[in-house]
Amino acid sequence: MATREIARSPAVEDYCKAIFTLESRAEEPVATNRLAERLALTPGSVSAMLKRLDELGLIEHHPYRGVRLTREGRMVALEVIRHHRLLELFLSESLQMPWDRVHAEAEVLEHVISEELEQLIATKLGDPTIDPHGDPIPSAELELNELETLPVERLKEGDTGLFVRVSDADPEMLRYLSERGIAPGDRLHVRERQPFGGPLLVAFGEGEDRREHAIGGRLAAAMRVQLDSPEPRRRAPA
Amino acid sequence: MATREIARSPAVEDYCKAIFTLESRAEEPVATNRLAERLALTPGSVSAMLKRLDELGLIEHHPYRGVRLTREGRMVALEVIRHHRLLELFLSESLQMPWDRVHAEAEVLEHVISEELEQLIATKLGDPTIDPHGDPIPSAELELNELETLPVERLKEGDTGLFVRVSDADPEMLRYLSERGIAPGDRLHVRERQPFGGPLLVAFGEGEDRREHAIGGRLAAAMRVQLDSPEPRRRAPA
DNA sequence: ATCGAGGTCTTGGTGTGCCATAATATTTGT
């Protein structure tokens, strides 16, 4: 029952990666339609592929019930995610590629770099643990430690914390943030929360650099924060 | 009649690249079998693909007569070769990947890097003109200037010159050379030429570093030299 | 100069991976 090395096409890897991230957002098995949506494919195509992945032993597919990764499938996903995030950091750090472009480039490269190149890049970067968007990088042994974070939209007035992470998927958003000098690692402080699902007024940075910005909409959902006072919080926004 | 950007799969690019290099070794159009051999495919597969490439306007295929690149096809080839050689240099220079491994890695990466990444790499390396094996790198405008070189096997006793280039295709060979401290850029001097197609005794380097090696067989064909006295020479070996 | 023989090349039929669309099946909410 050795790990099967066959049939690891870009498509297969993309499916595993997508299932992995959808799986870690919710406890239930992943639905075909969610997957189709995320991969920008038709449900029919996805259904067919799921059958194959099941036969390959990468997922467990219970028809009409959804899908879960096997241990093996999870390894594939983590491997690819490690590649992706190392590449993002590498492109941004070593080649000065702008923040908002590294994602698209890494999306392709992640499927083709050798283990040896992965290793060289990791070493060159000093075995980093987070990428430029604040996403944690799985270790060489494929251990991933996610930290507990909240999206900005769930913060309350007076909350302080560290802006740690932002989805890398939308270049527009990243450009918006970097134009305003906001980046993961910044301290933040919620000054005011407007009612009716409106934006939050948030101060970023400290001392001289301190600047206020209104954060709302999809942006407030994509930006994630590590709270100073880790007081537990329920699902629903205030 | 704008340059058609469609249908540039890795396979298509590999065909163009292979045709390009075969074409530049001989004046006649490239034969299907040569191509099949170089790409490690069956002639049948190649034949089918050549038909497609012709329809795409990348080659001119005269059935049973061989194949030539069009201007457009040549551009595709040069673009990929530029990628390949920049990547080789980058991997070797910026990431310390050993000389004999960069080729295989570049072989895959060359098809997937964006124009922007190409640009960043070129800039980082200072717009280099030769790669670590001494192969010239096409400019951003896809101009390639090959220098006149002779394989070591065609040198005569007493010849001196610069070892400028070695085929990147055989890692064994590259490892052999680097173990002995021989690399493109070394000066060389032919001490003795053994008869009956035997090896040549060649001194590399100068002063302290000077060392003699016997070079023969496929190695003597793969290593190329820029002669000090560019006295013209005929085809056949002495 | 003609006629094979043998190498070279192309064609045709297949298979695989991955996608699409359309028709069909299953589950779910009311």
Next chain:
DNA sequence: ACAAATATTATGGCACACCAAGACCTCGAT
């Protein structure tokens, strides 16, 4: 219990490879 939402199967297409069969070319012997 049935419409709506969700998922699956069936069928087809495209890219790209393989093998086997047949077409074409060349060259040497007559």
